[in-house]
Amino acid sequence: MSVNQHAVDRATAARGLLEAAFPGRVTTIDAWSEYESERDRPWSQTCWIPAAAYVQPSNAQEVAEALAIIQRTGSKFALRTTGHTPNPGFSSVDESGVVIDLRRLNSISLDGDGVLHAGAGSTWGQIYSFLEDKQLSATGGRDRAVGVTGFLLGAFPNLHGTGADGVKNFEVVLADSTIVNANAGSNPDLYCVLKGGGSNFGIVTQFDIATYPLLKVQYAINLYNPSDYLNIINATVQVQQTMETDPKIGLFTNFHAGFVAVGLLYADWPDEKPKVFEPFSNLTSLMTAVAPTTNGTLLSLAKAMSHLLDPQKRTISSVTTKVSVDLYSEVHKAYLNVVNGLPAGFDFHYTIQPVTSAGVQAGEDRGGNTMGLEKVPQCSEWPKDGDDAAAQHAVNTMARNVQSLAKERGLQLGYVSMTFANASQDVLRGYGVENIKKMQATAAEYDHDGVFQKLQNDGFLLRVVHYAVLADYSTKDAGHGQATSSNGAESSSAVCAS
Numbered sequence: 001m002s003v004n005q006h007a008v009d010r011a012t013a014a015r016g017l018l019e020a021a022f023p024g025r026v027t028t029i030d031a032w033s034e035y036e037s038e039r040d041r042p043w044s045q046t047c048w049i050p051a052a053a054y055v056q057p058s059n060a061q062e063v064a065e066a067l068a069i070i071q072r073t074g075s076k077f078a079l080r081t082t083g084h085t086p087n088p089g090f091s092s093v094d095e096s097g098v099v100i101d102l103r104r105l106n107s108i109s110l111d112g113d114g115v116l117h118a119g120a121g122s123t124w125g126q127i128y129s130f131l132e133d134k135q136l137s138a139t140g141g142r143d144r145a146v147g148v149t150g151f152l153l154g155a156f157p158n159l160h161g162t163g164a165d166g167v168k169n170f171e172v173v174l175a176d177s178t179i180v181n182a183n184a185g186s187n188p189d190l191y192c193v194l195k196g197g198g199s200n201f202g203i204v205t206q207f208d209i210a211t212y213p214l215l216k217v218q219y220a221i222n223l224y225n226p227s228d229y230l231n232i233i234n235a236t237v238q239v240q241q242t243m244e245t246d247p248k249i250g251l252f253t254n255f256h257a258g259f260v261a262v263g264l265l266y267a268d269w270p271d272e273k274p275k276v277f278e279p280f281s282n283l284t285s286l287m288t289a290v291a292p293t294t295n296g297t298l299l300s301l302a303k304a305m306s307h308l309l310d311p312q313k314r315t316i317s318s319v320t321t322k323v324s325v326d327l328y329s330e331v332h333k334a335y336l337n338v339v340n341g342l343p344a345g346f347d348f349h350y351t352i353q354p355v356t357s358a359g360v361q362a363g364e365d366r367g368g369n370t371m372g373l374e375k376v377p378q379c380s381e382w383p384k385d386g387d388d389a390a391a392q393h394a395v396n397t398m399a400r401n402v403q404s405l406a407k408e409r410g411l412q413l414g415y416v417s418m419t420f421a422n423a424s425q426d427v428l429r430g431y432g433v434e435n436i437k438k439m440q441a442t443a444a445e446y447d448h449d450g451v452f453q454k455l456q457n458d459g460f461l462l463r464v465v466h467y468a469v470l471a472d473y474s475t476k477d478a479g480h481g482q483a484t485s486s487n488g489a490e491s492s493s494a495v496c497a498s
């Protein structure tokens with residue numbers, strides 16, 4: 001009997017026990033059309049993988065019961081909220097495992113202190129609608145369909161820190177199926193590492209999130225001719241530099257082969273267009289405004305950003321650098337080389353998404369996180385979309401190119417955004433030595449038997465950074481063919497404050 005067959009047998013045993021415990025809420029291949037729609041729920045077709053079963057618990061207690069069954073049988077498992085990660089095996093698993101689908105944990109309520117309680121299965125669209133009725137906002141994702149669980153960076157990270165920084169309390173099912181709260185006063189070490197630490201420590205069943213008075217948002221989304229890329233890059237950098245002094249500014253610059261989409265965002269309704277965006281107003285390469293200047297809210301921005309997408313295979317990658325016209329120009333030339341080598345039909349694109357020193361400081365002011373963001377203007381760039389090996393190759397080449405171009409200029413930062421990272425990227429390493437040690441210690445404390453490391457199918461898991469016990473950390477390659485971070489020590493500057 002092969003090892004794989006043992007794994008399938010364990011998953012089959014888990015399936016049987018789950019069917020008994022959750023009648024009507026376990027989907028298996030025996031009900032084909034329901035099974036097909038569970039299998040095909042993820043955003044990227046690369047994650048349409050047939051699991052042994054899909055189970056839908058309704059509350060934390062039931063999540064704990066499902067996890068106990070997983071533990072008892074030794075079955076592999078994957079956690080899914082909306083399935084928006086494009087990394088195969090992260091919120092999907094083959095027939096040797098079970099998907100714990102958390103979409104039923106979607107209750108949303110507000111307490112007297114203005115703290116939002118959001119079930120792990122809720123989406124940002126649901127949360128923004130709920131809050132807007134009450135004239136409130138929270139820091140979240142830009143896309144309505146994205147789940148509350150996987151998010152890290154919202155539209156205005158520079159105003160209130162990252163999305164993770166806004167979480168005041170996590171309700172978590174631990175490996176031994178106990179349900180705990182993690183906040184500044186209770187399990188503070190767990191609280192800190194959950195802010196950016198992914199699925200290494202437990203299953204989050206509820207987020208309690210700080211809210212703010214309803215954020216007014218002025219936004220415009222313009223398309224420019226990509227042949228004008230040098231001026232577009234110049235305008236991008238000028239806006240990025242002003243962002244350092246005005247946290248209300250938000251920006252993304254998204255380069256495609258046929259157009260460049262620029263989002264000009266301002267967290268207020270000024271009477272006149274903010275002067276900061278003049279470098280873009282002066283460009284003659286404007287093709288069209290997909291969203292004219294609008295006084296709206298996070299919800300209307302998320303609606304403007306949302307687009308219906310055909311099912312496709314997608315892949316993604318992320319790199320963080322300091323800000324530089326020269327670097328961005330060289331990155332764009334490298335992009336053109338890659339995109340010109342791809343067959344027709346690929347949509348290969350990348351985005352400059354700035355995070356300012358003020359954004360990192362706002363996070364630190366809220367107790368810190370485990371991500372090791374540095375207090376320098378920085379920017380994540382991620383190419384995405386494509387098909388199979390050629391797409392993966394293109395994405396990896398682009399990421400490597402950006403890293404080495406940044407490294408040559410002393411502009412590379414170790415941080416890799418987990419929400420936009422490729423499975424092959426060493427995200428946790430980018431958080432820095434101190435944060436990794438802290439995460440390892442916390443995982444050992446809250447998950448003695450290593451359930452989340454051994455049985456979880458895949459993810460940005462601590463099990464893959466055990467090699468980094470951490471003697472030659474700064475010189476050793478990450479093990480995935482990526483350029484080495486020369487500043488592992490520096491990038492631990494935002495070590496948690498618990």
Ligand SMILES: Cc1cc2nc3c(=O)[nH]c(=O)nc-3n(C[C@H](O)[C@H](O)[C@H](O)COP(=O)(O)OP(=O)(O)OC[C@H]3O[C@@H](n4cnc5c(N)ncnc54)[C@H](O)[C@@H]3O)c2cc1C
Nearest residue numbers: 080081082083084085091141142143147150152153199204
């Ligand atoms: C179209 C699109 C737009 C996006 N826009 C933004 C944006 O504006 N801002 C931003 O920050 N990100 C954005 N993202 C990235 C998004 O945040 C990540 O893809 C994120 O991983 C999605 O989380 P999810 O919970 O919805 O997805 P899932 O695929 O269900 O889960 C993602 C990861 O979280 C783990 N996980 C799921 N549930 C739990 C749980 N309860 N406890 C512990 N771990 C769990 C899974 O194992 C998986 O590794 C976008 C992605 C897409 C595809």
